[in-house]
Amino acid sequence: MTEASAITTAPFSLGEITSEGLKPEEYEEIFRRLGRHPNKAELGMFGVMWSEHCCYKNSRPLLKQFPTTGSRVLVGPGENAGVVDVGDGLRLAFKIESHNHPSAVEPFQGAATGVGGILRDIFTMGARPIAILNSLRFGDLNDARTKRLLSGVVAGISHYGNCVGVPTVGGEVYFDPAYAGNPLVNAMALGLMETPDIVKSGAIGIGNPVLYVGSTTGRDGMGGASFASSELSDASMDDRPAVQVGDPFLEKSLIEACLEAFRTGAVVAAQDMGAAGITCSTSEMAAKGGVGIELDLDLIPVRETGMVPYEYLLSESQERMLFVAAKGREQELIDIFERWGLHAVVAGSVMVEPIVRILFQGSVAAEIPATALADNTPIYHRELPPQPPDYAQQAWTWNVAALPPCTAEGISIAATLQTWNDLLLKLLDVPTIASKRWIYRQYDHQVQNNTVLLPGGADAAIVRLRPQTEPGATSNRGVAATVDCNARYVYLHPYEGAKAAVAEAARNLSCVGAEPIAVTDNLNFGSPENPTGYWQLSEACRGLAEACQEFSTPVTGGNVSLYNETLDSQGKPQAIYPTPVVGMVGLVPDLTKICGQGWQEEGDRIYLLGLPLETVSSCITLGGSEYLAAIHGTIAGMPPIVDFGLERQVQAACREGIRQGWVKSAHDCAEGGLAIALAEACISGGGGSSEGAFSRSL
C-alpha cells in the first residue's frame, strides 16, 4: 500500500479526521508510523498531541533561537515550568500560559481554569505558588460584548486565585478593537521550591507504579487542546463543552497534598494533566523517560458513567495529576492524598517497551509509540515572504509631518483647537492607560502576607521570598515580576516591537530596583499558515531571541497560542495584533532597597534618564504611540527602536540609584510617553504639591 492511499482506506471520513484537528497528510503520517489505521481513541490522541498547543509544530523551529541557558537557570524549557536560582539556596519556578480560546466562549471558567492550570505547572515541580500575574487583551470597552468578557474574565481570575490563596500581584490590560472577537488571557505564576530535588516529568524505573491523583475524570473539557488550536467562529459557542470547570478549593488541597507527597521522596516523576489530559501526561512522561506506560482506564476515578476510552483520554477535567512512584511506596502517597480528601490510585506502571498502552475493560484500547505522540511530532518549516507585508510597509511611510500643525497651546484636530491639557486628560481617560484599580481591587493581592509592592503603585510587583518549610525563617530577599507587551508596536514592526517588549519588561523591573534574570514568554499570534501571520511570528521570535540575549535574560519556558483569529461574517479570518507577552522575573537581594512609582516628597528633584527631550533619534518617536492612536485615530509609523547599549545603561543607572538610596521613586515611559509617566507619578504620589514639578518638567 502506498502512503498516499492510506486515507482512502481509512475507517474514518475526511470530516472525522479533520474534526480531530488533523490534516489529511498528517493522517498519512499516522498510518505510516503505526503501520495500520488508528482506532477512534488513537485518532483522538494524535489529534490533541499534534495540535500546535501541545507540539508546537509551527513554532518549534523559531523557538530554537531563544537563549535558554545561564548561570541562574536550573531548569529550562521542556518541563512543566522553568526554575532559576535566586540565591541563599532559594529556587524560583515560574511560567506563563494562555487560556485565550476558552475565555472567548466562557470568560469566567476559561479564565479561572487558566489560573488553575498555570498553578499546577508550578507545584508539579515541587514549588509552592507565591504569586500570579496576568496579561489581558480585550476589544473596545464601549462594546457590550467586551464588557461581558472583561467582567467575566476578571471574576474568573478573582474566583480561582482568591480561593486557592495565591496573591494576584500584577499584570497588564489593553483594549483594542483588534481583540474584539478573540480576547487574550495569559496567566503567569511564580513559586518557591520546597523540595530538595526539582520534580521532573520523565518517567523512570521499570515496574514503578503510575498513580492517578487529584479529582475525578468526566466529560468536561473534551478536546480543549484542538479547540485552542483553531480559529474562533460563531460556531465556537457550540464548543463550550471544551471549556473546563475549575474547583479552586480542590486545587488548594492538591497543592498541599502534592508538596507533602514530594517531600517524602517517594514520587520519582510528576506531570500535571492540562491540555489533552491523560493522553498528554502519559505520552509525555513516557517519551521524556525513554520508557513506556501502561494505564488501565477501569481504575480511573470517574464523575460520570458510560464513558468510552476516547472520552477518558481526551477529557480535560481539572485538578488532576499523574505520578510515577517508587515501587513499594505507593501506599504512603495514597494515604497523604486521602488525608486531603483526594483520589490517588495506582492505575498503571512503567514498562520497557516505549509505548503508551491504554487498557479498557480487559482489552487494549490504544497502543502508540510514546515518541510519536510527544516528541517526534510533525514540524512545519515555513518560508518568510520575500518582503514585509503591504500593511507594514505602508505604515512605515508615516512621519510626524502628517500631523496637523501645533503650537505651545495645543493642536488643531478637525479644525478645533485642543489644548495639551485637554489631550492629557483624554489620554488618561483611554482605558488602556486609565487606572486598573477596578480590576486589581477584585484580586486578593495580599494573601500569604508577602506582597511588598502593591498593584498600581509600582512598575513591577515585588513579593518577599519566605520559605514556609522553615518556620521562623526570615528573608530579606524578594522577587520582582512583570508582564509586558505593546502589541501595537509588534503589529507595526514585529522585530522591533518584540525587542521593545523585552526592554520594557526589564525596564519595569529596574524601576523597582530589581535585577532582571529570566523570561517566560507567551506567543499569542494569528494563523502561521497565512504568510503575514508567519512573518509576524517569525520576526517577533527573532526580536525576542536577540533582546533576551542582550539583556542576559534567558527564556526558561512559555506557551504558544496560534490561530487567534475570528472569522467575520464573510468568513474572512481577522487576526489579533501579534502579541508576544514577556513575563520577566527579577532579583531583589535586599527588600529595603526598592521603590515605587509615586513622587515621595515635595522639593525632590525629577530626573529624566536616557536621552534629552529635544534629541532627534529613532529611539524617540510618535510612531505607534497611544497618542497617535487615541487622539488622531492613526495606527502607523515606525515604533521606537531599542538601542540595547543605551537601554542597559539607563536601567543599570536606575537600579544603582535605587540601591544607593538616591532614587526614591522611578517610573518608565511607556504608553502615553513622558506626559503620562509624569501624570502617573503624580497620581500615585498623591498629586497636590507634585503638580508644580510636573508642569515645570513639561
Place this chain on the structure above:
Amino acid sequence: MVVRDLLHQPTRMVWHEESDLSDLDVVIIPGGFSYGDYLRCGAIARFSPALQATVRHAEQGKLVMGICNGFQVLTEAGLLPGALMRNRDLHFVCDRVSLRVERTDSPWTQSYKPGQIITLPIAHGEGNYYADAETLADLESHNQILFRYCTPTGETSVAGNPNGSLNHIAGICNRHGNVMGMMPHPERAADPMLGNTEGLTLFKSVLGSMAVV
C-alpha cells in the same frame, strides 16, 4: 506567622478533624475559603470536629478570634450574632481601609487608644454585616462593636464603608467578650517589612490580656 515569627509565641496548626483543643489558650480561625466556601461562606466549616471543639473552647470562656472567613465561620456556628452577606457592589474587594477602634477595654483592643483611627487591609466578597434591628440594638447597647469602617478622618459614612455593612460594623465580640470576629486582616498589617504594623497592636493586646490573667 505573625504570632509565631513576630511575637515569638508557641503556636500550632489545628487539623479540621481534630476534636481536642484543650492545650490551647487562644484559637484563631484565619481567613481563607473553608471547604471552598461552597454553599455559603463558613456553612460547611461549622460542622467540622475542630469547630465543634472551638465552640466548647469558647464556652469555657477562653479566647476565640475569627478573621475574615473565620468571622463568617463564627457567625455560622452561632458564636457571634448576625451574618456576612455579599458585598454591596457584588464584587470581591481587596484594599486598605480606615477603621475606628470603638472600645479599648476588651482583650482584643486594649493596646489601642480610644477612638484611634487605624488602617487595615480587607479582602473579601462577603463582608456585608447584617443583623436584624433587635440584634443590632443589642450589639450597640452592650458595647459589642469593636471596629467600625470610617473615612480617613474618622467619620462613619457610606463613603468609608467598603461593603455595605449595617452600622458600619467591621468587627464585633460576643456579650462576654471572649469571642471576636472581624472582616479586616490585622495579620496583614503586622510585619514591618510590608509597611503597616497597625494590626500587630491587636495581637499584642491579646498577649497583654493573657499576661494579666
